[in-house]
Amino acid sequence: MSITTALLPLVGPDFGAVGGAGDLRTIVGALLTYGLVIAVLMVIACAATWAIGSAQGSWPTASKAKTGLYVALGGAVLIGGSLAWANWLLSIGASL
Incomplete structure (x- = not known):
């Protein structure tokens, strides 16, 4: 164990301290799943x-559909x- 590890306590989120944390993770996972399914559709x-x-030569329709496609792809990537990203941030926070 190095001196910096001994002097600095490990600080991280305690998900067990919040009542219903397991239910919250389940709800967030379900929302992410629904969001991803809707974005893919x-x-x-x-x-x-x-x-x-x-x-069919309807350029305004094609243009709006192209914009919608890019927005849906962006949403799918973000979701x-x-x-x-959240797991990465939690691992960075635990290592600080």
Whole structure:
């Protein structure tokens, strides 16, 4: 054990101290799952609308569907990466 480890106590979140922390994790996991499923469905719907709009020559529809596709992809990336980001922050906080 090094001197810095002995002098600095390990500080980290105590999830067991909060009543219902397990229920909270379950709820957050379910919300992330629903959000990711909805984002993927929106990607499919917007991609199909973009393809149909382009094929029929409806450029305003194709343009709005393309924008919707990019927004849905961004949402899917943010939702998918949020759990990994939170775990990374918790591991960084525990090591400080």
